[in-house]
Amino acid sequence: MSLMAPIGEPPEMKKFSGLQRAAALMLALGQDHGAPIWEQLTNDEIKELSSTIAQLGRVPAVVVEHLLVQFSGEVASMATLHGSFETTERLLEGILPLERVKEIMEDIRGPSGRTMWDKLSNVSETVLASYLKNEYPQTVAVILHKLKPDHAARVLSELPKDLATDVVLRMLRMDTVQKDVIYQVEQTLKSEFMSNLSRAQRRDPHEAMAEVFNALDRSTEEAMLSALEERAPESAERIRALMFTFEDLSKLLPAAIQTIVRNCNKRELALALKGTPEETKQLFMSGMTQRAAKLMRDDMAAMGPVRARDCEDAQANLVILAKSLGDRGEIMLVDPRSDESVIY
Template sequence: MAPLPATPSNRTLTGMERAAAIMLALGETHGAPLWAQLDELEVRELSAAMSTLGPVDPGVVEDLLVNFVGSMSSTSGLVGNVDSTERLLTQLLPKERVNQIMEEIRGPAGRTMWEKLSNVQEQVLASYLKNEYPQTVAVVLSRLRAEQAARVLAIFPDDFALDVVRRMLAMESVQKDILERIEQTLRSEFMSGLSQSSKQDPHEQMAEIFNSFDRQTEARFLSKLEEAAKESADRIKQLMFTFDDLGKLDSAGVQTLLRDAPRDKLAVALKGASQTMRDFFMGNMSSRASKMLLDDIEAMGPVRLRDVDEAQSILVNLAKDLAASGQISIVKSKGEDELVY
């Protein structure tokens, strides 16, 4: 393997990069007393800098460690990356703490707990926070982006939201130990549970894929799967949400759906639907609106099955979006269990 190219000796390192290079050069034996003096935030920031440092020229290392020039004069440089950082931290810190730090460095959801929260859906975050003490919720929301905090507040019951707002207005600087306890609670209770719950059942994932098929492709795959693994095929069919499942919406739900549904797509979707589904939708419309829709359906003539599938899929996806935002509730194909999006 070819050696890594060294950085120029005149490379300008930031203060945090200089500290990272020194800690990497000191290693476990000489660095342990220094690590023990750092607080949680300093460890995270220094670890992040170490993981992205890259190759460092030997001359730069020697300049940084001038007090150790005798022992460092023969050094061949060092490389700061994620793996070397984790190896060093493992020798110095408890495993749980190392895992937390490295998760923040590697994780796509953000380097800090607060950045991770910014990637959580507001409905999910609000469901968790509504069971917490209002003062804790006020601290959490004060650390989020204004637009995200606003969306979470809008989901809370009015009295609870108002209490939180008042506490945010009266809030002074939060003590470091209190903030750290809240972060630890969020990490151990909320983010950990969220990570476990986000592991999707493969049957659920496949049901979503089948929902995206056109009718002929769906039938072909289900037929083959029933021959090879009937139990899995039955499970997928139970989990699939189809156009006919819209018939299980309550009156308020279907009216919400009709309010947002494109009229032309609704007409095409019902053109290829059963009479039961036509009656269901039109029964939730005014007499004038249902007559206009029926006229549109009768006037369009023959419609390709592919266009019907596409229009029905649009309505199904719209229903899922409305369910995800908490505006309607929908149920599965063959059961009474509510789908939570």
Template sequence: MSLTQTKSLSALTGPQRAATLMLAIGEERAGRLLARMHEDEVRDVSAAMAQLGSVSAEIVEGLCQEFTEQVGKAGSLVGSWETTERLLLRGLPKDRVAQIMEELRGPAGRTMWDKLGNVNEAVLANYLKNEYPQTVAVVLTKIRPDHAARVLALLPNSFAMEVVMRMLRMESPQAEALEGVERTLKAEFMSNLARSTRRDSHELLAEIMNNLDRGAEGRIMSGLEERAAESASRIRSLMFTFEDLNRLDAAGVAVLLRAVEKERLIVALKGSSDTLRDHFMKSMSERASRMLRDDISALGPVRLKDVEEAQMAMVALAKELAQQGEIRLAEGEVEEMVY
């Protein structure tokens, strides 16, 4: 419906109101505003603008007055998921609003590949291991090399090798193939990920702390204990560190040992406590434990960064095995027992 057919201001849609205001403020200012909008918003406003037709001075004046009155009444403003969703529902269809909110709650990034590049490598690897090797190969060629490397390292060995072989033989993916992969990822992975992002802030911070190096973690947690001791205590109880693997039972340790790469295990245990190292050795045969001790001794000096990366990778692997129900992790502080 063009504005030549519109009798009242209340009949205007959201995009029509935005388009009218854009025209009213002039090309230079409107151009600066459009440059800050998402491409979908630009498309909606542009489509409305192209169909405006002749706009009466009465409608323009009424719209500008309404806008200034609403801004003047607002006072202090509070932005939230709920207010954003309500605002979008005033001018967009319900299904489109649901799609936008899912995208907002998901990882940051304009394109699908930008968003995918901001997904935690353990989460992405856990999803991709169930996909076709060709699909995974396409994904790894589209995200940053450093991120792709971390994802590849967390995939099962035989599957990772198959993916690498597909990448070696891959020619430039056709547009249809890329679009198909994008649709699948958006429909199955990103939508589920967006719905699962409404998490307790303490849980999210605990996971972030697990991925910090020890120096940064210590500084941040010390500062947090001074400012919010209760929150710091809760975050610590939710954290699962490499040393917490000491609480795995013998069966769980055995499963983890079969799943982890030997080189990674050697580097990780090189920087572990004697208690944790002995805990792993007890679940091995005498010959295997002796060989592991010899390998650790023969390794020589290792950079702390390499040790921490190996240990974080083992923690990520342990969490993945726990999600699959193969081992049981006892996170946080050990609960007090009454006998």
């Protein structure tokens, strides 16, 4: 697809190649008028044209008018068109299936976008090395050659010593890698590694819902779980098993409880413990000095009657604090799905 330079064209047209003129034309036509043309193009033609649109930048109105003489009445008032990755993606989304658009945009964005190599740079060196150790050394060399040096170094250190040495030797002898070889490696990574990794990392929706329920107040939580038990008892049971509650804090190691006590608001801790069994109170107070424990009991006695909702809110805040400490690696949280395993 090309637009030849006719006689009498404006001087600005000299800056635009045939492919750039075609790109400007398609950008000006938009979704409605351009759709019949896009549908006739092959994937390679779409990628080439889309890549050109994405890098087109500013197109003077005189160029647009010259390219669209038959639509001059519509475009005469335009100061400029602006081609970018965003406008390209919006244009294609109205014409092609989303999966096809996604594939094309990944290919044309290059190093600054979400290419396969960008995605690979976010995969931990341990996971990536575990996959690569079963690949041919030459394939591993091509992949590491495309990664950033610091990431490649970490992956290399995770590979078996003999394989790592072989890969280094191949990287030293490697000339410019042919484009079709890189394309084949990308397709293999996409179909075998990234798709499997995505499935493996797909989160159980029950886990996400358990976190939502953890954030609810006790009465709302119980009402919703009871309603869910009537319609989907298996899901309700699984959510209950995944929820981390104030009662689960009693399963923590003494050192973890001491860390929570040290980091929490003491007034809130007293409120949270107000309506708990004596063994729970003792569990938390064992992480304090005798004087601090006595002051805590005095505070609880001085409170008098308190609303159950206030106690529940204080307990929920302690759970949130415990999870935050666990996320930072300061304590170990017992996994409510297992009596033996722990998560950090």
